[in-house]
Amino acid sequence: MSAPADIDVRPITEAEHSEWLRALRAGFLREPVVSAAELAARRGQFEHGRFIGAFEGDRCVATFRSFAQEVTAVGGHLVAADAISGVTVTATHRRRGLLTRMMNEDLAAAKERGDVLATLIAAEYRIYGRYGFGPATSGTEWTIDVPRAGLDPRGPDLRGGRIDLVDPDEVRKLGPELHDRMRRATPGAISRDEWWWQLNTGAVRTEPGWTEPFFAVYRAADGTVEGLMAYEVDEKWADTMQPSNTASVRGMIASTPAAERVLWHYLCSIDWVMRVKSGWRAPDDLLPHLLPNPPAARITMQADWLWVRILDVVRALEARTYEGEGTLVLEVVDGSGTSGGRYLLDATPDGASCTATTRSADLTLDVRDLATLWLGDESAVRLAALGRVREERAGAGRGADALLRTSRRPWCPDMF
């Protein structure tokens, strides 16, 4: 076993991409073989300086990558983030501090670049809190028992609009503009680059076995594209030759509640479809209540989703909007020295300022708990009850909730 100092942690060259991908596959317990097709497909993702590897000689034993991302803050402002993905340490080299070395280097570079946040989707809950990340959105999957849902089996009222099944190249044309409208209205949503659209429409294929889903587009009466749903359907017949198919949604985005209503109803009214799996939705998604019988939609998965690490408290708090008016002094504790300090938030519905202050604090909290509060999905009162936030002034938790909480919950539709 070599000492950590014998292991070189550094950005990889393009020539090392294949070895890096092999280590990535090994770390995620996939067959550690990189096909020429995978390497060619992933070439479009490669970015100098943002792919980090840990090397023992020529052998890559840990992987880490980051890329530029925008996260929608409460109110619709787009915030620059350092999105982290592909984190692995080979089983033979775990728990020797390699993740910590890669993470510390990446967060320092992100701070230096001026990113406001770092983000990731955590494989396991207990890994990332130590680096200042907190869970900021969660996801829910429902499974609908279609015959019990109570929807008209003749299909949705299209309100003068129409639904069309379209090919992948049309999705790549019309999807980005719809997504842009959706994400600006959805705190917690993240940017999608061209590679995302290519990967999710089969134009690039990193694994064998891609199957093309159905892409359904909803256009409103005036022709505006308001919804896009990608779904696949398995083929299953019950004993007496009754259809028993399940439609599984790979992704659904909509810019209006009408589009959500129409597309879910459409999917539930397709002949043979007895069950619909919704894919990851917001925890307060409209879906169950779009059914005349909401309990026909059962929660089948629920999990933390986007994790956020605040690198710049002032810009993060000034980027979002506030429904109410008030001030809040936060003592932010950050063991890494990146974002700690005492900050005065002065918020109004017309704008907010955040400045360093010497005034006495209302709340003391770790930077990871500030991340959890930032998108409005958590309550400072609840975190105080858990002992994670300390009220320095009686009632400060309720005051913080009045400023920070939101009427709809944040949602990140994407995995990265």
Ligand SMILES: CC(=O)SCCNC(=O)CCNC(=O)[C@H](O)C(C)(C)COP(=O)(O)OP(=O)(O)OC[C@H]1O[C@@H](n2cnc3c(N)ncnc32)[C@H](O)[C@@H]1OP(=O)(O)O
């Ligand atoms: C954004 C993404 O890509 S999420 C994907 C994350 N990757 C995976 O889950 C793949 C399988 N696991 C792995 O590759 C590795 O075990 C990793 C990346 C999770 C951890 O890498 P390591 O190099 O072992 O972490 P490192 O040695 O730096 O550990 C730092 C600390 O985190 C703790 N830690 C690391 N992983 C875990 C875990 N899964 N659960 C709980 N604690 C953990 C360690 O115990 C250590 O704590 P200590 O400082 O108190 O001793």
